[in-house]
Amino acid sequence: MSEKKPNGLREGPDENGFFGIFGGRFVAETLMPNILALEEAYDTAKADPAFAAELKHLGKYYTGRPSPIYLAERLTEHFGGAKVYFKRDELNHTGSHKINNCLGQILLAKRMGAKRIIAETGAGQHGVAAATVAARFGLPCTVYMGAKDIERQKPNVFRMRLLGAKIVAVTNGAGTLKDAMNEALRDWVANVEDTFYIIGTAAGPHPYPMMVRDFQSIIGEEAKQQIQQEEGRLPDALVACIGGGSNAIGLFHPFLDDESVKIYGVEAGGKGLDTDEHCASLAGGEPGVLHGNRTYLLQDDDGQILEGHSISAGLDYPGIGPEHSWLKEIGRVQYVNATDKEALAAFQLCTLQEGIIPALEPSHALAYVAKLAPTMDKDQIILMNLCGRGDKDVFAVAEHLGQEI
Amino acid sequence: MTNFTTRLDAKFQQCKAQGHAALNCFITAGDPNYDDALKMLKLLPAAGADVIELGMPFTDPAAEGVTIQLSYERALAAGQTVAKTLQMVREFRKDDQDTPIVLMGYYNPIYHMGCDKFLDQAKEAGVDGLIIVDLPPEADDELCLPAIENGINFIRLATPTTDAKRLPRVLQNTSGFLYYVSINGITGTATPDFSVVENALIPIKAATDLPIAVGFGIRTPEHAAAVAKFADGVVVGSALVNIIPNTMDKNGKATAETFEQLTNLTKSLKQAIINAR
Numbered sequence: 299m300s301e302k303k304p305n306g307l308r309e310g311p312d313e314n315g316f317f318g319i320f321g322g323r324f325v326a327e328t329l330m331p332n333i334l335a336l337e338e339a340y341d342t343a344k345a346d347p348a349f350a351a352e353l354k355h356l357g358k359y360y361t362g363r364p365s366p367i368y369l370a371e372r373l374t375e376h377f378g379g380a381k382v383y384f385k386r387d388e389l390n391h392t393g394s395h396k397i398n399n400c401l402g403q404i405l406l407a408k409r410m411g412a413k414r415i416i417a418e419t420g421a422g423q424h425g426v427a428a429a430t431v432a433a434r435f436g437l438p439c440t441v442y443m444g445a446k447d448i449e450r451q452k453p454n455v456f457r458m459r460l461l462g463a464k465i466v467a468v469t470n471g472a473g474t475l476k477d478a479m480n481e482a483l484r485d486w487v488a489n490v491e492d493t494f495y496i497i498g499t500a501a502g503p504h505p506y507p508m509m510v511r512d513f514q515s516i517i518g519e520e521a522k523q524q525i526q527q528e529e530g531r532l533p534d535a536l537v538a539c540i541g542g543g544s545n546a547i548g549l550f551h552p553f554l555d556d557e558s559v560k561i562y563g564v565e566a567g568g569k570g571l572d573t574d575e576h577c578a579s580l581a582g583g584e585p586g587v588l589h590g591n592r593t594y595l596l597q598d599d600d601g602q603i604l605e606g607h608s609i610s611a612g613l614d615y616p617g618i619g620p621e622h623s624w625l626k627e628i629g630r631v632q633y634v635n636a637t638d639k640e641a642l643a644a645f646q647l648c649t650l651q652e653g654i655i656p657a658l659e660p661s662h663a664l665a666y667v668a669k670l671a672p673t674m675d676k677d678q679i680i681l682m683n684l685c686g687r688g689d690k691d692v693f694a695v696a697e698h699l700g701q702e703i
Numbered sequence: 704m705t706n707f708t709t710r711l712d713a714k715f716q717q718c719k720a721q722g723h724a725a726l727n728c729f730i731t732a733g734d735p736n737y738d739d740a741l742k743m744l745k746l747l748p749a750a751g752a753d754v755i756e757l758g759m760p761f762t763d764p765a766a767e768g769v770t771i772q773l774s775y776e777r778a779l780a781a782g783q784t785v786a787k788t789l790q791m792v793r794e795f796r797k798d799d800q801d802t803p804i805v806l807m808g809y810y811n812p813i814y815h816m817g818c819d820k821f822l823d824q825a826k827e828a829g830v831d832g833l834i835i836v837d838l839p840p841e842a843d844d845e846l847c848l849p850a851i852e853n854g855i856n857f858i859r860l861a862t863p864t865t866d867a868k869r870l871p872r873v874l875q876n877t878s879g880f881l882y883y884v885s886i887n888g889i890t891g892t893a894t895p896d897f898s899v900v901e902n903a904l905i906p907i908k909a910a911t912d913l914p915i916a917v918g919f920g921i922r923t924p925e926h927a928a929a930v931a932k933f934a935d936g937v938v939v940g941s942a943l944v945n946i947i948p949n950t951m952d953k954n955g956k957a958t959a960e961t962f963e964q965l966t967n968l969t970k971s972l973k974q975a976i977i978n979a980r
Contacts, residue, residue: 314841322841322842323839323841323842324810324837324838324839324842325837325839326765326766326836326837326839326860326862327839327859327860327861327862327864327865327873327884328766328860328862328863328864328884328887328888329864330839330841330864330869331864331865331866331869332864470772471762471763476763477763480763480764480765483765483766484765484766484767484768484889487765487766487887487888487889488886488887488888488889488892488893489887490864490887491864491887584815585814586811586814586815587809587810587811587814587837588763588811589763589765590837592814595811597811597815599815600784600785600786600812600815600816601785601811601812601813601814601815601816602761602762602779602811602812603762603763603811
C-alpha cells in the first residue's frame with residue numbers, strides 16, 4: 299500500500315493500483331485478464347517515445363493545445379480579492395477536457411488491436427469525446443447513457459449520433475451515470491475479446507484512475523508553465539469541480555508537491571448537504587467498493603449505493619476517483635461543495651461578466667471561487683479549471699430559469 | 704487450499720457417489736419479499752437442489768443480466784438487507800443441516816458491514832461458501848483468506864478468458880468448488896455451445912481436483928443434462944428467478960403458482976441431471 303512516500307505525493311498508485319487504501323482492481327474475473335493486459339500495454343506505451351509524440355501531435359493539431367490561461371479581469375474586480383485565472387480547457391475541440399483522455403485511450407486501443415469502443419457518459423461530454431476519437435480512428439462506438447441524462451443533454455446526444463456513435467439509453471436504477479457505467483461494464487464482459495472500454499473519469503479498476511490522471515495532467519503541466527510566464531510564480535490556490543474528478547486531478551496532480559499551493563476540489567452540493575439530494579461523495583459518503591475501485595461512495599446503512607443528485611449531469615455520480623479519496627484522507631486537498639443554486643448563479647455571472655458561457659460543471663468551481671477570492675489579498679492568485687463550455691447546458695439552464703427558448 | 708471439510712465438500716462427494724452432477728439452484732434472498740423467499744429456500748432441497756446459491760441483493764450488480772437485476776430491485780424494495788439474508792440462512796438451518804448454502808453477491812454490502820463481523824455472523828448462521836463477483840484473487844486479503852480462516856469456502860469463478868497463465872491464480876485459495884462461467888457475459892443471457900464448454904474444462908480438470916460447477920445460460924432440463932454429462936455441478940439461476948415476476952400477484956407477493964412452478968422446474972432439472980449419465 300502506498301502511504302505518503304518520502305519522494306512526494308505524485309508517486310501513486312502502488313503496483314496493485316492502490317492510493318493508500320483506495321483504488322485497486324475489484325472486477326469480475328472475466329475482465330481481469332483484460333485489465334492486466336491494459337496495464338501492460340499502458341506501461342509499454344508510456345515507455346515508448348513514439349506514443350508520447352503521437353499524443354502530443356494530436357493534442358496540438360486536433361485538440362488545439364495548449365489551452366490558454368486567461369485572467370478574468372471583470373470577475374476579479376467583481377469578487378474584489380485574489381486575481382482569478384481560468385485554465386481554458388473549454389476551448390478544446392469537443393468543448394471540454396474529456397478529449398485529452400480519449401485521445402490517449404484510443405491510441406492504446408489501437409495498439410491493443412481493439413475493434414470496437416464503448417464508453418459511458420453523464421453530461422455527454424465524455425460520450426462526445428469518445429465518439430469523436432472513435433470517428434477519427436475509424437472504430438465503431440457504443441455510448442451508454444442514462445435515460446434521464448439523455449433527456450437533459452439532448453444537444454450532446456445528437457452530436458454523438460452525428461459522430462456515428464450508437465447511443466444506448468439506460469433505464470435501470472435512476473437512469474444516470476452510475477447506471478450507465480454498470481451497463482458499459484456488462485457490455486465489456488460480454489464483448490471482452492474485441493472491445494476497448496474508454497472510461498471517462500479518473501475512477502474504475504486500476505490502471506484507469508492512473509491512466510486517466512496521466513492523460514489529464516497535461517492541464518496542470520501547461521498551467522504551471524503558463525502561470526510562471528504570466529506571473530513569475532505559482533498560484534496560491536487551485537480550484538476545480540469534481541464528479542468523478544478527472545479534470546480536477548489533471549489540474550491538481552502537477553502541483554501536489556508544491557506546498558505553497560492550496561488546492562480545492564468542489565463537489566456538487568445539489569439541493570444542499572443537509573438534504574438527500576447531493577453528489578458530495580467525500581463530504582457525505584463513506585469508503586466502499588463500486589465500479590472496480592475502493593473509494594468514497596454515497597451509500598446507505600446496508601452498503602447499497604445511493605443515487606446522487608446534481609443540476610449538472612456530469613457531476614451526478616455517487617463515487618469519486620480513488621486518488622481524490624486518498625488526497626482527502628492525507629489532507630493535501632480540501633474538498634468543499636457548491637449547491638445547484640450557487641452553480642446556476644455562477645453560470646450566469648461568468649456569462650455576463652466575461653462573455654464566457656461555462657458548463658454547469660465548472661460553474662460549481664466558480665461558485666466556490668466566488669467565496670474564496672474575496673477572502674484573499676489582491677496580489678494573490680487563484681487558478682480555476684474552466685473544464686467545459688456551456689453550449690450543451692443552455693436548454694437545461696433555460697428550464698431552471700423558467701424561460702422558453 | 705483448505706484443510707477442513709465443509710458441507711460443500713460432503714455434498715459434492717455424495718453426488719459423485721450417487722453418480723450424478725450436483726444441481727446448484729440460485730434464488731435471490733428477499734425476492735419478492737423475505738417470507739416468500741424463505742419459503743422458496745426451504746422447498747428447494749426437497750425439490751432436488753443439492754446446493755443453494757443465495758443472491759445477496761445489491762443496487763449495482765454489474766455482472767447480472769436483467770432478470771437478476773430486477774430480482775435484486777424487488778428484494779431491496781421489499782427491505783432486504785445483509786442482516787436479513789443471514790437471518791434467512793439461520794431460519795433455513797433450523798431444519799436442514801445438509802444442504803450447503805453459498806452466498807453470492809458483491810463486495811460493498813459486506814465491506815460496509817465489516818468483513819470480520821460479516822464472517823462471524825455468516826459462520827454462526829450456517830453459511831458454507833461465498834461467491835463475491837468483484838473480488839478477484841488479487842484481492843484475496845480482503846475477504847477470501849479471512850473466510851477460509853473461519854471455515855467458509857471461497858468459490859472462485861473461472862471464465863472463458865481464464866487462460867493457462869491466469870488459471871493457477873484463479874485456483875489458488877479456491878475451495879468448495881470452482882464455478883466455471885460458461886460464456887463471456889452476464890447472467891441469464893446467451894446459452895453457450897456446450898461442446899465448447901466441455902473442451903474448456905479439460906485443462907481446468909487437469910489442474911485441480913475441485914468439483915467444477917458450470918453456470919450462466921443454463922435454463923432448461925435439456926441444457927442441464929448436456930452440462931451434467933461432463934461437469935460436477937450445474938448452476939441454474941435466472942430461469943428459476945424468472946418464475947417470480949411471471950407468477951406473483953399484483954401486490955408483489957408470490958402465489959401458489961410461484962411455488963409450484965419453482966418446485967416443478969427444480970424437479971425436472973434434477974431428473975434430467977440424474978438421467979444424463
